[in-house]
Amino acid sequence: xxxSKRASTMPAAPKPPTSLSSTLVIADNAALTGTHLxxxxxxxxxxxxxxxxxxxxxxxxxxxxxxxxxxxxGLQSAPAEDEKDGVVFENGVIVEVGAVxxxxxxxxxSVIEVNAKIGKGVVIGKHCKIGSMCEVADGEVIPDFTVIYxxxxxxxxxxxIENLKLKMVGRxxxxxxxxxxxxxxxxx
Amino acid sequence: xxxxxxxxxxxxxxxxxxxxxxxxxAEAPPPESENDEDERTFDPRAPxxxxxxxxxxxxxxxxDCHQIRCPRCxxxxxxxxxxxxxxxxxxxxxxxxxxxxCTRSCFQCPICISPLSVSSVEAPPEGLGAEYTSQSGPYVxxxxxxxxxxxxxxxxLEKPNSVFQQLSKIRNKGQPAANAKEARKDSVARTLDISTxxxxxxxGDEDAEEVVLNPETQFANLKSFYLTQxxxxxxxxxxxxxxxxxxxxxxxxxxIMGLYTGVSFSDKKSKSKTGTMREACDxxxxxxxxxxxxxKAISRLRKEGWHSTASAEQMxxxxxxxxxxxxxxxxxxxxxxxxxxxxxTCRHILSKPESKISTTxxxxxxxxxxxxxxxxxKPLQPPSSSNPAGLLTPLNPxxxxxxxxxxxxxxxxxxxxxxxxxxxxxxxxxxxxxxxFEVGANTDVWDEALREEGGRGGDREKxxxxxEASEGQHQAEAGKVWxxxxxxxxxxxxxxxxxxxxxxxxxxxxEAQQKDDGPLREDEDVLEIPVFxxxxxxxxxxxxxxxxxxxxxxVKEKRELAYWCVLGIGRIAQT
Ligand SMILES: [Zn+2]
Ligand SMILES: [Zn+2]
Ligand SMILES: [Zn+2]
Ligand SMILES: [Zn+2]
Numbered sequence: 001x002x003x004s005k006r007a008s009t010m011p012a013a014p015k016p017p018t019s020l021s022s023t024l025v026i027a028d029n030a031a032l033t034g035t036h037l038x039x040x041x042x043x044x045x046x047x048x049x050x051x052x053x054x055x056x057x058x059x060x061x062x063x064x065x066x067x068x069x070x071x072x073x074g075l076q077s078a079p080a081e082d083e084k085d086g087v088v089f090e091n092g093v094i095v096e097v098g099a100v101x102x103x104x105x106x107x108x109x110s111v112i113e114v115n116a117k118i119g120k121g122v123v124i125g126k127h128c129k130i131g132s133m134c135e136v137a138d139g140e141v142i143p144d145f146t147v148i149y150x151x152x153x154x155x156x157x158x159x160x161i162e163n164l165k166l167k168m169v170g171r172x173x174x175x176x177x178x179x180x181x182x183x184x185x186x187x188x
Numbered sequence: 189x190x191x192x193x194x195x196x197x198x199x200x201x202x203x204x205x206x207x208x209x210x211x212x213x214a215e216a217p218p219p220e221s222e223n224d225e226d227e228r229t230f231d232p233r234a235p236x237x238x239x240x241x242x243x244x245x246x247x248x249x250x251x252d253c254h255q256i257r258c259p260r261c262x263x264x265x266x267x268x269x270x271x272x273x274x275x276x277x278x279x280x281x282x283x284x285x286x287x288x289x290c291t292r293s294c295f296q297c298p299i300c301i302s303p304l305s306v307s308s309v310e311a312p313p314e315g316l317g318a319e320y321t322s323q324s325g326p327y328v329x330x331x332x333x334x335x336x337x338x339x340x341x342x343x344x345l346e347k348p349n350s351v352f353q354q355l356s357k358i359r360n361k362g363q364p365a366a367n368a369k370e371a372r373k374d375s376v377a378r379t380l381d382i383s384t385x386x387x388x389x390x391x392g393d394e395d396a397e398e399v400v401l402n403p404e405t406q407f408a409n410l411k412s413f414y415l416t417q418x419x420x421x422x423x424x425x426x427x428x429x430x431x432x433x434x435x436x437x438x439x440x441x442x443x444i445m446g447l448y449t450g451v452s453f454s455d456k457k458s459k460s461k462t463g464t465m466r467e468a469c470d471x472x473x474x475x476x477x478x479x480x481x482x483x484k485a486i487s488r489l490r491k492e493g494w495h496s497t498a499s500a501e502q503m504x505x506x507x508x509x510x511x512x513x514x515x516x517x518x519x520x521x522x523x524x525x526x527x528x529x530x531x532x533t534c535r536h537i538l539s540k541p542e543s544k545i546s547t548t549x550x551x552x553x554x555x556x557x558x559x560x561x562x563x564x565x566k567p568l569q570p571p572s573s574s575n576p577a578g579l580l581t582p583l584n585p586x587x588x589x590x591x592x593x594x595x596x597x598x599x600x601x602x603x604x605x606x607x608x609x610x611x612x613x614x615x616x617x618x619x620x621x622x623x624x625f626e627v628g629a630n631t632d633v634w635d636e637a638l639r640e641e642g643g644r645g646g647d648r649e650k651x652x653x654x655x656e657a658s659e660g661q662h663q664a665e666a667g668k669v670w671x672x673x674x675x676x677x678x679x680x681x682x683x684x685x686x687x688x689x690x691x692x693x694x695x696x697x698x699e700a701q702q703k704d705d706g707p708l709r710e711d712e713d714v715l716e717i718p719v720f721x722x723x724x725x726x727x728x729x730x731x732x733x734x735x736x737x738x739x740x741x742x743v744k745e746k747r748e749l750a751y752w753c754v755l756g757i758g759r760i761a762q763t
Contacts, residue, residue: 129335131333131334147334147335149300149333149334149335150300150333150334153300153334155299155334155335155336155495155513156495157335157336157337158340159328159330159335159336159337159339159340160339161309161328161337161339164309
C-alpha cells in the first residue's frame with residue numbers, strides 16, 4: 001500500500017508513445033510503461049492494475065480484447081532478433097487475471113486463463129485456450145484450436161463454436177464498458 | 189529430503205481375535221502354540237501389521253463392548269444413495285434397476301472428468317426483452333475445463349433436462365434403453381425380442397457372429413442368460429431361495445465363488461446337486477467376440493495419430509470399449525452413499541449419518557478420539573540448525589516427549605510398555621522414563637482456571653513451574669512425569685538409534701541381520717517404536733437394568749483398555 005502511495009508522489013514516469021482507439025476502455029490505474037509504441041484496438045478493455053510494458057519491444061493489441069487485472073503483457077527482457085516486433089494480439093483475445101504474456105503472437109479468440117505463463121517468442125494460433133496455471137515454453141508454436149489444460153495436457157477443440165464464443169466476448173466487452181470507468185486521456 | 193512428521197498409529201485389537209470374524213463353517217485356525225499373547229511383541233513392520241494399524245481418527249469405539257473398532261470389525265450399512273452433483277437421493281430400488289449412476293442430467297467430461305454443463309448451440313437471444321425469452325435448443329454438453337463439447341462426437345440434445353434418457357436413446361439408435369427390470373420379468377421372451385431387433389438393424393444379416401450389440405443390450409442379454417442358467421442349474425438354492433431371488437443370495441454367491449475358485453464354499457449336499465453351468469455362446473445370449481485391432485482401426489491410427497487414441501484412464505471411465513477419443517462418451521456421475529456402521533460383535537450402531545443429503549451431520553458417531561488418550565510426539569531438544577531435517581544421529585541418545593491427552597470425563601491410569609529394542613533388522617534401544625502415570629479428567633476448561641484462583645488444586649502445577657525456574661534447565665528424570673496439565677501428561681522416552689550399516693564380523697550382528705544383510709529398504713530408516721498401552725479408569729456404571737437405586741448409589745465400575753500403538757519417531761541419518 002505504502003509503496004504505491006509513494007510512487008504517486010514521484011514525478012510520473014515518461015509515458016510510452018501510444019496509439020489508442022477512441023472506443024477503448026482503459027481503467028485509470030492501468031499501468032502503461034516503456035519506450036516503444038503501445039497500440040490498443042477498438043472496443044478493447046484494459047482492467048485496473050494491468051501492466052503493459054513496452055520497455056523492450058512494442059505491444060499491439062487488436063480489437064475486442066479483454067486484458068484482466070494484474071496480468072503482465074510485454075517482453076520482460078531484451079528480445080531476440082526475430083522478436084523485435086514485440087507482442088501482437090489479434091482480435092477477441094482474453095487475458096485473465098495474473099497471466100504473464102511475452103508471446104510473439106496470439107491468435108484470434110484465444111483465451112489465456114488465470115496465472116498462465118506464455119513464454120517469449122511463442123506463437124499461439126486462433127481460438128486456443130491456455131488453462132489456468134499452464135505454461136507455454138519459450139518459442140513454442142501452438143496450432144489453432146489447441147486447448148492446454150490440467151498439468152499441460154493438450155487437445156484440439158473440434159466443437160466448432162468459435163463464432164459463438166467470439167460473439168460472447170463482444171457481449172462481455174459491452175458489460176465491462178458499463179462497469180469500468182475509462183480514462184483514455186490519461187494515456188494519450 | 190522432506191522433513192519427517194512423527195506419527196502414532198493404533199492397532200485395533202480385533203486382529204488378535206480373528207476367530208470371531210471368520211465366516212460360518214470355516215475351520216478355526218490352529219491355536220498359536222509358540223508363545224502367549226502377553227509375551228508377543230507387536231512388530232509394526234510385519235506384513236500383517238499393515239492391515240491393523242490406523243491413525244486414531246480412523247477408529248471408532250463401541251460403548252457396549254468397550255473396545256476400539258476399526259474398519260475391519262465394523263459392518264457397513266447403506267443409508268442412502270445420492271448423486272454428488274445434483275444431490276438428489278436415489279431410492280435403492282432405482283439403484284437396483286438402473287444401476288449406480290445418476291439418471292438425471294449429471295455427466296462428467298470423458299476427456300478430463302470435470303463436470304459437464306448443458307448449453308445452447310444457438311447464440312442467446314438479443315435485443316429488447318431478451319431476458320424474458322427462454323433459450324432455445326439444440327443443446328450440447330460442454331466441458332468448461334478442457335473445452336470438450338458433445339458436438340465433437342455428434343451428440344446434440346433437444347432439451348436441456350433429462351440428458352441421461354436422451355443420451356441412452358441416441359446410443360440405442362431410437363430404442364429405449366434395455367431395462368434390466370423388464371429383462372428380468374420374462375428373460376427368454378425378451379432375449380428373443382432383442383435379437384430379432386438387432387438382426388433387423390443389421391439389415392437382415394443372417395450371420396449371427398457379425399451382430400454387434402450395443403453395450404446395454406449386451407449386458408441385458410448376458411444378465412438374462414445367466415439368470416436362466418442359475419434358475420435351471422439349481423431349482424432350489426442352497427438356502428432355499430429359488431431362481432430369481434437366489435441371484436444375490438449367499439447360497440448362490442458362494443456357489444459362484446466355488447465355480448471360479450474351485451473351492452467348495454457351500455456345504456457338500458448342495459454341491460452334489462449343482463449342475464454345470466455353461467457360458468454364453470452367441471449374441472442372443474450376450475456373447476461378443478472381442479474385436480482385435482482391425483485393419484480399420486490401424487489405418488485410422490495411422491491417419492489420425494497417437495493423439496486420437498484414448499488414454500488408459502479415459503478408457504477406464506467408460507462403460508464400454510473405446511479405442512479412440514471420438515468414441516468416448518460422457519460418463520454419468522457415479523452415485524455416492526452415506527453409510528452407517530455397526531459393531532460386528534454386538535451389532536450396536538457406532539456411526540450413523542443424517543439421512544438428509546444436504547447435511548453432513550451425524551446422529552450417532554462414536555469415534556475413538558473421544559474415548560482413548562491421544563498420543564503426540566515432540567523432540568525434547570528442538571532440531572538444531574546443523575540438522576534441520578531432524579534426522580536421528582546413530583548411537584546418540586535422543587529424548588522425545590510423549591504427550592497423552594485424556595478425552596474422558598474420568599481420570600485415567602496409563603501404563604505403557606515398550607520392548608527394550610525395536611523389532612526389525614536395525615533395532616534401536618528404547619527406554620520410557622516414566623512408564624506409569626495418571627492423567628486428569630477432561631473437565632471443563634473453566635474448572636481449572638477457577639481452581640487456580642483458589643490456589644488449591646493448582647499447587648502441583650505451580651510447584652512445577654517454580655522448580656523449573658529455580659533449576660534453570662529441566663532434566664528428564666526416571667520415574668517422573670515430565671509435564672502435567674488439566675487432562676494431559678507428558679513423559680519422556682529415550683531412544684538410542686542404531687546404525688543403519690551392517691558391518692563387522694557376522695557373529696557380532698543380530699540374528700535378523702545375519703539372516704538378511706541386503707541393502708536398506710524403503711522406510712527401513714524410520715525408527716518405529718511399538719508401545720503397549722494399558723488404560724484403566726473408574727466410571728459410573730451405565731447399567732440401566734440396575735434402575736434408580738443404582739443411580740443414587742453411583743456404582744463405580746472399573747474399566748480397562750489395552751492396545752498396541754506404533755510411534756513413528758523419526759528417520760535415522762544414513763552415515
Ligand atoms: Zn478392528
Ligand atoms: Zn445427478
Ligand atoms: Zn473436459
Ligand atoms: Zn460392540
